[in-house]
Amino acid sequence: DAKTTQPNSMESNEEEPVHLPCNHSTxxxxxxxxxxxxxxxxxxxxxxxxxxxxxNNRMASLxxxxxxxxxxxxxxxxxxxxxxxxxxxxxxxxxxxxFGAGTRLTxxx
Amino acid sequence: DAxxxxxxxxxxxxxxxxxxLSCSQTLNHNVMYWYQQKSSQAPKLLFHYYxxxxxxxxxxxxxxxxxxPNTSFCFLDIRSPGLGDAAMYLxxxxxxxxxxxxxFGPGTRLTxx
Numbered sequence: 001d002a003k004t005t006q007p008n009s010m011e012s013n014e015e016e017p018v019h020l021p022c023n024h025s026t027x028x029x030x031x032x033x034x035x036x037x038x039x040x041x042x043x044x045x046x047x048x049x050x051x052x053x054x055x056n057n058r059m060a061s062l063x064x065x066x067x068x069x070x071x072x073x074x075x076x077x078x079x080x081x082x083x084x085x086x087x088x089x090x091x092x093x094x095x096x097x098x099f100g101a102g103t104r105l106t107x108x109x
Numbered sequence: 110d111a112x113x114x115x116x117x118x119x120x121x122x123x124x125x126x127x128x129x130l131s132c133s134q135t136l137n138h139n140v141m142y143w144y145q146q147k148s149s150q151a152p153k154l155l156f157h158y159y160x161x162x163x164x165x166x167x168x169x170x171x172x173x174x175x176x177x178p179n180t181s182f183c184f185l186d187i188r189s190p191g192l193g194d195a196a197m198y199l200x201x202x203x204x205x206x207x208x209x210x211x212x213f214g215p216g217t218r219l220t221x222x
Binding site: 042043044045085087096097098101 | 113142151152153154157199201210211212213214215216
């Protein structure tokens with residue numbers, strides 16, 4: 001399985017943008033980049049995913065490097081409710097989703 | 110509005126006493142997963158069903174079994190729980206393996222006394 005590397009933790013101030021990095025240097029051509037987050041005492045929830053092009057949705061934006069060896073999840077205005085563990089996961093059509101350690105995001109008021 | 114439901118939310122069992130956790134879904138998804146999440150760790154995939162086709166992860170202990178009697182329901186059976194099996198157990202579903210979003214339930218927290 002292609003692996004991902006994320007910082008253990010990050011801090012942000014409320015209402016400021018947050019950029020969560022993920023390195024995936026061994027990504028293959030068929031791997032999609034998925035992001036999930038897990039709020040305290042809840043199951044993980046889907047945030048966004050992409051293959052090559054940058055992606056936007058109501059929750060976040062995903063910026064993918066041209067060589068696809070890294071990506072960045074962007075929360076445009078962090079709120080206290082965004083405090084969670086964020087997981088960057090590579091998935092293809094055959095293999096199942098396996099979580100790495102993730103980044104614990106703390107949002108300060 | 111609940112899509113993936115797990116019951117109970119909290120389960121206490123005794124060392125060695127069999128326990129069953131349940132998961133149901135209203136999404137009509139054909140793939141259902143069970144994950145184990147220990148304290149301060151990431152979720153770890155135990156096994157999944159693709160329709161009725163069961164797929165076990167290589168490192169999932171034999172102590173863990175699963176049943177899927179129909180599309181909507183899936184059960185996790187722990188035949189002889191040990192103290193090391195105390196964890197959050199998460200159920201998830203998706204319509205197709207691979208690219209599609211997984212929908213997770215809230216989890217069942219298992220305590221083993």
